[in-house]
Amino acid sequence: MSTPTAAEIFTPLDDLDPATPGDPFTRLRYSYGQLLGAEDFTTEQRYFLLRSRLHNAALHGFGTVWGLKVGSQENETALTLTCDTGLAIDPLGREVYVPQKVCLDITGLAATHFWGDLAAPPPAPGAEAGADSPLRRVYVVLRYRACLTEQVPAITQPCSGQDAGLAPSRVLDGYRLCLEATAPDLTGLPVRDITARANPPADLRTRLLEHIIDPDTPPPARLWSGADDAPLLLAVLDLEPVGTPVERVKLSGAIDNSVRALLPAVQSVADLALGIHLEAAGGIPRFQAGRLQSRAGEGADAARSFIEIATTRPLMAASVAPGSVRVLRFDEANKQWMPVPVASQTPSATGLSLVIDEVLPPGAPVQVYLLGTGAEALLDTTSQALAGAIGEVVPPGTGRDACLFAIHPTTA
Template sequence: MITPDVSAPIPATDPFTTLAPHFGMLLGVSDLEAVVGHAWAKSRLHNSWQHGESVIWGFALSVDPPTREVRVGAGLGQDSLGHELSLPATYCLDLAAWWEQHKADLGPPGQPFDAHVVARFRACLARPVPAVVSPCEGADAETAYSRLAETVELFLLPGKADRPADRYPRLRAFLGLGGADPDSDAQRQRVAATEPGERTTAWLAAVRRLAAADGIDRKPAGAGHFPGPEPDPDKPATGALVLGNLIGLTLTQTDPPQASVAEIDYSVRPSHVDTVTLLELAARGEADAGGPRVKSVRTAGKVIHVEVTRAVVPTTLSASVQSYDPATGWRPVAVTGLGYTAPDITIDLTTRPANNTRLRIVLPGTGPAPVVADEAGVPVALAGVVGGPPAGRDEGRDVVLSLVFPKEA
C-alpha cells in the first residue's frame, strides 16, 4: 500500500560519503541509509549533470471535453535534481475544480486562458508492518512503514511556462542554435579564416574551447551537489519538470458544460534523445544555422518570384540571371531591380523574355556578399533550397534555379 499523504525525505543525499564497514560493527538506521543513499545519490548526480532534466518517454497531454479533465499519459522523465519521474498510468486533473481555485486570475467563464502542466518528484512511505519496538506512551501507532515509494506529483499552473535555460549556451550559439554570443562569433570567424583543408580541425578546436567555457560556468544550485533547486512545498514549479503548455483553454457553460484547448505546446518541454540516435544524427555533419531557404519559383509578367522560408534583408539582395541559346550559350539577362515582399524575393527583369526561354537564376549564399536574414543583428546566410544539406551561419549555400519562361505557380 502506498500512502501519498505520508511524505518522506529520501535517505542520505551525499554521493561522496558511504559506509566503511568492519567486522563486529553494529549497524543502525543511519548506517543503512548511508549504504542505500550513496548509490541513490550517485545515480542522481549522474542523471542531473550528464543528462539533465528531460522527458524520456510519454507524458502526453490532452483535454477531455465532456469530463473537463486535463489528462496526463503515462511517462518517464527526470528532473534537475536527477530524480526519475515515473507515472505508471494516465492521471487526470479536474479542470473545473482547478478553475474555481484560480478564477480570480483567469477572467470570466468562457474566456480562453493559458496554463501549463509540471511533474515533480515525491517520495512516499509505503507497506506498513508491525513495529518491532513498543510505541511511546500515549501513541496509538503500532505499525511502521517499511518501504519508500518514488511517485510523481502533477500540477496545473496558470500561464505559459518558459523553456528551461539552455545548457552550454556558447556551444549552442556556435552551432547556430542560439542567439548571438561574442565568444561563439569569435570562434566562428577563426574557423572561417582557416584554410579549407584545415577547417575541420579548427572546427573541433572551437567546439572544445566553447564546451570548456560553458562547463566552467556550470555550478550547483545553492550549497548542494545538483544543478537544480530543491523543491519548495509551497511553490510547485520549483524542482519540477515542465510537460507542456495548454494554450487557449476554455470552459463553456453549455448544457452539458464542456472544455476545450486551442493548442498543446510541447516545445517548452526538454526531451531526452538516446545516445544511439544522437550518434546517427551526428553523422549528418554540421548543424544547420537556420538560414533562409528557397521553397519555390514562379514568374508573373517580367518579374521572377522566389519564395523563401524566412525574411531576408533587402539591402543584401543580389542575383544573376542568364538565358540559354544553343547557338550562343549562356547570356546575361538585364535586371531592373531586386526586392523582398514576404514571402518572395522579387527579380524584376528589364524586358520580358520570349516564351520558352530557358533561364538560370543564381542567388548567392556564399562568397563575400551573400543574401542573408537578420537574427538579432547577426547575418545568417542563404542556406540553399528546402530539404538541402545543412548550411552554416556565415558560409551558406548558393541557390541555382533553372526554369523555362514563363513558369506558373
C-alpha cells in the same frame, strides 16, 4: 507559483524525498562484528541513490525520456485531460515514472478558486495585448514525489502515542502531476544551458571549456542538500469559459506538448547526428573494406606479389572492373607513391584477391584504393555500394571510396 489543490491534481503523492539531505561521497566501511543500525543502511542507500542522481543531472540533463503525452477527451458537456505513461528525469536527477495513463476532469475548473489565479495567454508576436480576453492559460507540470507505504510494527519510545507503533517500510518513487497558473521556475537548480551564453567563441572546445568552468554555475550540492521542488513542464493549454454564468470550460486550440524539455537516449542522438542507424551487434554489417594483407610470391610465383583485401560482405563479381581497385607503393628513392599494375582481381566470399606482376620491395608501404563511387564502384551481392573502410560512418544509400595501407613483408 500557485499551490495546486486536490481539484487540480492528477495524482497526489505528497511525501518529501527521504533520500535528502544526504551525502553521495560517504559510504560505509564494514568490519567483522560491526553493529549496524537503520541509519547505516540509510547511508548505504543514499550513497548509491544520490550518486545516480548526480550522474543523471550532470552528464545527461533533464526532460522527458519517453511518453508523458498530454491529451484531452472532450465532448459538448465535459473536458478531461489525460497524460500517457512515461518516464522523465527532473533537474535534480530523479527518475519520475508515471506507470499508467491518468485522467483529470476539468469541466468545472472555472468554478474553483484556481480559475482566478489564471492569466490570459500572451498575445501573438506583433499583436496587441488582449486584456479583456476570456481565455486562460494553464501549465501541466510533473514533479517527483516519494510515497511512504507498507506500515509495519516499530519499536517506540516510552510514552509515545498509539500511532507511533507503526512505521512505513517502503519508499515508492512516485509523482505529482498537476495544473499550475505559471510556468515552472528553475532558478537555483543545477541546470546549465550552453545555448544561453552570450557571445560564444567560435572554437567548440573553448566554448565547452567556458561553459564547464563557469563560476556562476549553480553548485551541484543542491542535488543532495534537501531541495525537493524541481518541476518539469509537460504542456501548455488555453481554456475558454462556456456559458453565462460559466457552466464549463473548453479547449481553445491544441494542447502544446512542444514546450517540454527533451532528454533523448544517446542512441537517438547518434542516429540524428550521424544520419544513420547504428546497427546492433549481430545485425547485417555494412558493406565495407577491412584488413589489408600483402605477401611475396613463392616458387613459380616468385616474380609476383599478392594482396588480400577483406570485406564485410561478399563482392558482386560483375562489379569488379579494371579501375575499381588501384594499388600504389611508396618509392623510397623518389619519395613518392608509385602506381603498381594489377594483373588480376578475384572476388571471393570474404573479400578480394589481387595479383601483382612485380616483386614489391620488402618493407615497402603499400596502399590500395577501392572505389565506392562512380561508374566502377564495387558492389556487394545485394547491389549495395562500398561504404568506405570499417569504422567509417556513411549515411544509408551512400557509397564511399576506401583507402587501406599495409607494409609488404620482408619474407614470403
